[in-house]
Amino acid sequence: MSSDPWGRVDETGTVYVRTADGEQVVGSWQAGSPEEALAYFERKYEGLVVEIGLLEKRVKTTDLSAKDAQAAIDHIREQVDAHHAVGDLDALRVRLDKLVELVEARREERKAQRAKQSDEARHAKEALVAEAEELSQSDQWRAAGERLRALVDTWKGLPRLDRKSDDELWHRFSHARSAFSKRRKQHFAQLDAQREEARKTKERLVAEAEALSNSTDWGVTAARYRELMSEWKAAGRAQREHEDDLWNRFRGAQDVFFAARSSVFAERDAEQAENLKLKEELAEEAEKLLPITDLKAARAAFRNVNERWEAIGHVPRDARPKVEGRMHAVERAIQEAEEAExxxxxxxxxxxxxxxxxxxxxxxxxxxxxxxxxxxxxNNARADKLQRELEGRQALLDQALKGLQEFGG
Structure with missing residues (x-):
């Protein structure tokens, strides 16, 4: 019979291992000496030690999943419990128990980490929803639209939450975007309707202006053209693609009429030259109103100048654009001041x-x-992410503050 501290071989060749629960049969050995039998089963024990050591290292240093780790532990434990090795099997069980505790601790740690990431994602998405709902009421169509598109990109970069929470937040987010889009469409639809109405009005004015262009009833027709011009200004702007063409036709019709009248009144050229001189003096008088410091006074003064201007009569055709342009420049300045006020x-x-x-x-x-x-x-990662969001929000604030300055605020 042969033995060592952890096992022995009896005279029949049966190999035993010593455990806390007493001796356990390891197996039967008939191939050689008892010493060879113990050496063989001691090597099997060393193999288990190595296997447990490698598993401990993997659990501590890699991202081995808890499920796979537990399966590996169970596999080794089956071998230990089978008592097919000679050595301190109880020590191996203790190591396996500690390994189970470590795996469970890692499982809880990862669970907490996932919960933290989910919580951060939830707060980030709630912030996106809150901003989207705020933007949904904005009238800054371009800026708000661009910001909403940026929020969508940010949303796509965030991890999903549980299905119910994610769906609820996405529904609010999507509803806010839809509400903004609906308001924007309504706004531009209304604007398009107004411009379409202006187009119809101006087409009617153009048709009448063209019908009057061959009239020889100089006084009545000239007065009607002035009325048509007032109606034109009151109609508002048509769509961009129609406005210039309509204006060219409208002004062209007037030019035809006034050119014909000028040819008939050729003998009045001298009078028109004098009119030009007077209008140039009035244009100079009007230009002295600039820059405008007292809007009410400037408006009254310009009205007075304009009344005298209208009373003077026509000037030579080739000189008209220049002298009228001077008056129009002053008129535009007053209009801009009125709009600013x-x-x-x-x-x-x-x-x-x-x-x-x-x-x-x-x-x-x-x-x-x-x-x-x-x-x-x-948490620098979150801080950096919030910093980028702050930069975008600060840009909107700067823009809003700039707009507020226009109100004197």
Whole structure:
């Protein structure tokens, strides 16, 4: 009989291993000496030690899944429990038990990590939804539309949540985008309708202007042309592709009439030359109103100049564009000043601008706080992501502040 601290071979060739539960039969050995039998089963034990060591290393240093790790542990445990090796099998069981604990700890750690990532993704998507719902009420059609498209790209880059939560947030996000698109379509549809109405009105005015172009009733026709011009200005702008063509036809019809009248009144050329001199003086007088510092006074003064201008009569045709252009330049300056004054004093537009600015400022302040918190927690990845979002929101705020300055705010 031969033995060592962990096993023995009896006189029949039966090999035993010593465990905490007493001796267990390892197997029968008839191929050689008892020493060879113990050596053989000790090598099997060393093989189990090596296998457990490798598994411990894999669990600690690789991303081996908990399921695969547990399967490997179970496989080795079956071999240990089969008692087909000579050595400290109880020590191997202890190592396997500790390995199970480690695998479970890693499982919980990964579970917590997934929960954290999911929570971060949820907060990020909730923030996107909140911004999209805010933008859905914006009248800044281009800026808000571009920002919503950017939010979609950001959304696509975030991981999915559980199906119910993800679907609910996406529904709100999608609804906000749809609401904005619907409002924008309604706005431009209304604008198109107004321009279409202007086109129809101007086509009617063009038709009448062209019908009058061959009239020889100089006084009545000239007066009607002035009325048509007033109606033209009141009609508003047509679509861009129609506006220039309609204007050229309208002005062309007037030119035909006034050219014919000028040929008939050739003898009045001297009078027209004098008219030109007077109108140039009035244009110079009007130009002295610039730059406009007192809109009300400038408007009244220009009206006075314009009344005298209208009373003078026609000037030579080739000189008309230049002298009229001088007056039109002053008129445009007054109109621009009136529009600026209207924008500055329009309480509804001002309130809308102030409201948007306040919302954007609050969002910027909130983002800055979140960035500081993320930095303090060492979460630089989240902080960098929030920083990029802050830059986009800050750009919108800067734009809103610039618009607010137009109201004197």
């Amino acid at each position: 209207w924008r500055r004093t329009n309480p509804e537009a001002r309130a809308r601008a102030e409201g948007l600015t306040g919302q954007l400022q609050a969002a910027v302040d909130k983002l800055r706080g979140q960035i500081e918190q993320a930095r303090a927690q060492g």
